[in-house]
Amino acid sequence: MDSFRSKKIATNPVTEKLRGGQPCVGSWLTLCSPVAAESMANMGWDWLVVDVQHSPVGFETMLNCFRAIQLGGAVPLARVPWNETIWIQRTLDAGALGLVVPMVNSRADAEATVSNMRYATRGQRSYTTSRVAAYLDADYRTWADDNLAVIVMIETIQAVEQAEAILSVDGVVGCFIGPNDLALSMGITMKETGPGTEHEAAMLHVLEAAKKVGRAAGKHCFTAGEVSMRIGQGFQFLALASDGAFLAKAAQAELNAVDFA
Amino acid sequence: MDSFRSKKIATNPVTEKLRGGQPCVGSWLTLCSPVAAESMANMGWDWLVVDVQHSPVGFETMLNCFRAIQLGGAVPLARVPWNETIWIQRTLDAGALGLVVPMVNSRADAEATVSNMRYATRGQRSYTTSRVAAYLDADYRTWADDNLAVIVMIETIQAVEQAEAILSVDGVVGCFIGPNDLALSMGITMKETGPGTEHEAAMLHVLEAAKKVGRAAGKHCFTAGEVSMRIGQGFQFLALASDGAFLAKAAQAELNAVDFA
Amino acid sequence: MDSFRSKKIATNPVTEKLRGGQPCVGSWLTLCSPVAAESMANMGWDWLVVDVQHSPVGFETMLNCFRAIQLGGAVPLARVPWNETIWIQRTLDAGALGLVVPMVNSRADAEATVSNMRYATRGQRSYTTSRVAAYLDADYRTWADDNLAVIVMIETIQAVEQAEAILSVDGVVGCFIGPNDLALSMGITMKETGPGTEHEAAMLHVLEAAKKVGRAAGKHCFTAGEVSMRIGQGFQFLALASDGAFLAKAAQAELNAVDFA
Amino acid sequence: MDSFRSKKIATNPVTEKLRGGQPCVGSWLTLCSPVAAESMANMGWDWLVVDVQHSPVGFETMLNCFRAIQLGGAVPLARVPWNETIWIQRTLDAGALGLVVPMVNSRADAEATVSNMRYATRGQRSYTTSRVAAYLDADYRTWADDNLAVIVMIETIQAVEQAEAILSVDGVVGCFIGPNDLALSMGITMKETGPGTEHEAAMLHVLEAAKKVGRAAGKHCFTAGEVSMRIGQGFQFLALASDGAFLAKAAQAELNAVDFA
Amino acid sequence: MDSFRSKKIATNPVTEKLRGGQPCVGSWLTLCSPVAAESMANMGWDWLVVDVQHSPVGFETMLNCFRAIQLGGAVPLARVPWNETIWIQRTLDAGALGLVVPMVNSRADAEATVSNMRYATRGQRSYTTSRVAAYLDADYRTWADDNLAVIVMIETIQAVEQAEAILSVDGVVGCFIGPNDLALSMGITMKETGPGTEHEAAMLHVLEAAKKVGRAAGKHCFTAGEVSMRIGQGFQFLALASDGAFLAKAAQAELNAVDFA
Amino acid sequence: MDSFRSKKIATNPVTEKLRGGQPCVGSWLTLCSPVAAESMANMGWDWLVVDVQHSPVGFETMLNCFRAIQLGGAVPLARVPWNETIWIQRTLDAGALGLVVPMVNSRADAEATVSNMRYATRGQRSYTTSRVAAYLDADYRTWADDNLAVIVMIETIQAVEQAEAILSVDGVVGCFIGPNDLALSMGITMKETGPGTEHEAAMLHVLEAAKKVGRAAGKHCFTAGEVSMRIGQGFQFLALASDGAFLAKAAQAELNAVDFA
Ligand SMILES: [Mg+2]
Ligand SMILES: [Mg+2]
Ligand SMILES: [Mg+2]
Ligand SMILES: [Mg+2]
Ligand SMILES: [Mg+2]
Ligand SMILES: [Mg+2]
Known part of the structure; x- marks a missing residue:
């Protein structure tokens, strides 16, 4: 029966890969569907991001x-809707192992992000045991400090110019460029x-x-193809489309290929 | 402002095409996601079936x-979980313009199906105005009798043998073969x-x-490809995969194509 | 079959009427019920506001x-709970064609509102395609700049005094007075x-x-009666009660009229 | 503080009134909205029926x-979607104090209804404590036998002819005519x-x-008006419209009364 | 990263224990709360039953x-509301690894249960891949035949008398006595x-x-204590209270122990 | 029938007890389950807090x-996720009779809390009738000013040092210490x-x-035991564990007590 239970999680594989210089590839969830999330999670993605910012x-x-993602074996992350206290803290409590945080445009923004992900005296996150604590091979508070994948979005030209100041904030694990x-x-x-x-130069500057x-x-x-190319350039945290984009592209193409004649 | 409002529905385009000998192509919804349903509905499918039988x-x-499907311009249908009174009647009340009914194995089964889709004195459907009545250019009760797309599933060898008896039941618009x-x-x-x-011979016998x-x-x-081929053979009510299948196939293929080297 | 699909939306009829000096009349949705929303939407209201501020x-x-409103042919709007970044941006992404924004008390408040409704370089709205994009006859980003019905609430005496400064902010389409x-x-x-x-003088000052x-x-x-009177005065964006108020008033009156004797 | 807690329920006021020859007046809930239910419940209706048969x-x-109805002080009832075991038993477990059961067309149908509302050895209802047990001043099982408002629908001409046989089944408290x-x-x-x-004669025959x-x-x-008239005739269990009907009628009338000139 | 993924499930540990003569102990879920389910699942129960019959x-x-149970490492089961086709088939499709089926009172009842859990030609379950297929180390259809924990409830004296006939039906893995x-x-x-x-004699007769x-x-x-005693007697499938019962008993006791003086 | 309706609420029993120097004891709801809430509410707790901050x-x-709590006879409260305008105002509108507000670290913080709980000209709460108004024996606005249980959390050492300044803010009814x-x-x-x-000294300083x-x-x-001890010390607003904690502790203990031998 014990084989039915998963082993406890020692480290966050996403954070570990990013710190170790390795690439990891995930995708975005925009369909608001645990069924879709579970299907994606069983494919082998390193991580999946529930997009709270741009999906309803x-x-x-x-x-x-999150449960569906974890069950399928991917690391559950979320993109919070903004760099904001309540969303960051509640989403971590709900069991995200990391967050993608939009519009981090300055060192102060990044410090605010990290402060909401760390308990006092290092931050202002209010204490509770996260849902994910049950699956860890360690005390959550200590584990979180080392393991949460804190990914700040650099998606304005102002942020690009501040990239070094932003990224050097203690606790930031990586950044994610929003090209649009x-x-x-x-x-x-x-x-x-x-x-x-x-635009490309700006992105390479961030890298x-x-x-x-x-x-x-x-x-x-x-x-x-672009993921492979970006890995070659040294990018590590690569998002490949989304459940909604895969669905839309594939379904439309197949429908268009029907010969009604 | 009136241009914002749709024209009233005169006839059910699915029933009309099927009665007119034309093919119509739709897909299955298994992701339990209105977001996915709306995305699919805007692609140009003739109809979309919410699969209550085999999705949760x-x-x-x-x-x-249903609302998402109708808004996107496809005809909302459902596969009820079984040939059963409550599911058939409630699903029609909720606005389905037709139903795919599993395991219709005999003439009596088909008569029961139709009886639950028609009001007295022609059936046992209990009277109310369906949600879809607001969009019709006619009285719902009369409209329903002529327009509901009643599709019985022929999916056992016993049903194949009874195909003619089943399909000739008054009110049945078409059949759908469950190959598995x-x-x-x-x-x-x-x-x-x-x-x-x-197996193929059995399907052609049904046709x-x-x-x-x-x-x-x-x-x-x-x-x-198979849809096109089946249209060529004379099949008319063609389902092409499902939102879940499109997603799974496309996402897995794209992930597999990543070059991590 | 094509008659089943709606025509693409060219312009936002609410914004168009307001800019053209015409009145438009809508109502409020407080019952948190898509069934009620769809019923209201089919009555002929120009627009319906989902009240996120004061309904649960x-x-x-x-x-x-939103889908129910759009399907019934009214323009979907929402009252966000406060003049706040996340609610404004997420609600637009979800397909609102305009927003009623509470407690806009100064020119700076109104500028913040508009900034969250416009993409860079004119604002700080983060880019995505809104759900409503599928129904437009244009690129969403361009369309949004011209068409979103940005309605600021003037509901404090301080705001009344700043009405001209508030309303002249570029992008503001109109205002809505909260009399209570x-x-x-x-x-x-x-x-x-x-x-x-x-109080009346203050309202006329805003007008x-x-x-x-x-x-x-x-x-x-x-x-x-009041709507008609206010139209006569020159008010244009008129809300008439709410689904909850219509229900409460009518049901109570009818119950009271029963003669139990 | 004790004043904050309600008194325990001694008897079902609906059953009591019906058995005592008194009229009781309620309404139907079709908006699928606890907010609407709570609003209705606070108006003074004797009972409210959640319509599972004809609302989604x-x-x-x-x-x-149910909780909203009970909180507002009305008796929570439901119309189950059909005279069916699972719906009858689960709905009672969920706290309905009575049921309106569609399409009871024969004495055998009525016996089946009652059997699903009574525990062995008098019926086939499976034992559990209903949610409502916490509010009773008695053991639920005993209380239920005496108090559940078992209302069978007589809504076919066959049922009208069998009215006496149907209504005399032990446990049936009353009937409800479905005129459509x-x-x-x-x-x-x-x-x-x-x-x-x-049609009128048939209804009076049932009475x-x-x-x-x-x-x-x-x-x-x-x-x-009709409720008052029917009370005069001796009818006792009177339903007056529904939340959805009140809303639709009142809102449409008010919108139509606007003078846009 | 692979350590983050669970091993594939080779066999159903519940069925395996029951067939191997070993006891297994689980509990009931009546709070309708994935949070409670996940908490319970992480405690070490062999299995957890979502009670669809007697909880709302x-x-x-x-x-x-189900996802929460599986994630925590217990085997997800459900008690369906009745021995009924749709509930049995849909619940298995949703990923239950077995079912507890109420009111199986005869050999024919047990045969109907099994028929809905097996695909043709051995039963009438309609084919699809269950949600749980993604986690299996085998083809679902074959796996299901061997592994689903089919537990029939013997909970009437008629069923007790037919116990041997009921239990010997091929496919039945065990029985569960409903003492009330x-x-x-x-x-x-x-x-x-x-x-x-x-009553005790009847239960021992079933054993x-x-x-x-x-x-x-x-x-x-x-x-x-009773679980231990029943294991000693040879009972194997032991349910110990429920999430709702644990909560109620513990909370009431602790509240009662407060000294307000 | 009138006995079925509760008496109108004259005062908030929690506020009344706290102002009167009496203790009141409640618990926390973290299972996100109305079923659990209703079970707890029927036990005799003075109040129950829905924990929005640390439960999902x-x-x-x-x-x-809230409805379940009120129905069972406890006072419905919530812990909002942060000292934030939207959450405070919407939660009160939804019928909370008081709030526990995290991280109130200064007099300014407490003033902001109160300002969001009071209407102009004493605060910035936007006007509407709260859901709870239907149950009051008074006008909601006046009632709210006197009766809402405004409980600020003192949970940093900075807040402890400012305790007197924080607590003396007009409108604050009490404080709640977050020991972690x-x-x-x-x-x-x-x-x-x-x-x-x-740590203990800091808490006693707050007292x-x-x-x-x-x-x-x-x-x-x-x-x-600790509740009783704290009452003895003069603490009044005592939270005793949570639904989730009661469940976890009791279920784990009972499972551990099973003798499998
Ligand atoms: Mg972006
Ligand atoms: Mg099939
Ligand atoms: Mg206002
Ligand atoms: Mg009827
Ligand atoms: Mg039982
Ligand atoms: Mg705290």
């Missing part, structure tokens, strides 16, 4: 997705991005800053 | 999917199906019986 | 109400409101300020 | 409505009902049969 | 409980049960019948 | 718990707390400050 997921649905918001903040469209553009201060850099990609 | 969808979620259950009922595995097998009594035949397919 | 609606229920909160902020009760009072800077003014009304 | 309410929502289904079963439309018609065997008769009414 | 749990909540319903069916109260009574045909017997117990 | 409860579930967060803020572990420690300014002090306790 409710708190209890997010939690049900970055383009908007630069006053350009997505058509003005790609190899050779200032360089991250390397310099010993942090991981990441980016959202739409194809396996 | 709750009643209120099914209803939210049919194979099981024949004591064979899916490996023993396909061109030239008894022939349907044609003979002026009903549509349908089948679940996994690829656009 | 959850995020996913709000979304299900306004009275409280003036230190008076609702009994001290009405024709000839300072005048709105006209001066080319914006629409609105108000919550409890009867058709 | 989920099981947990029904339960939340009755008309359909008679092959007539609602236009062919009313004073002087066979007479009920009186003869000492049971209460009831009917769904749309206006206070 | 909705279908999607049951599924969320059994007492009611014998026309006695729970006060007339216990050592030396006919004996089970042993004779090589099946496991089980019973609901309220204390660890 | 959604807004609508919280509301369903307090210890963390002092840089110590829970092992360094208890009689004779600085003394509360007495001095005529406010109640409270604390979370894990046993009836």
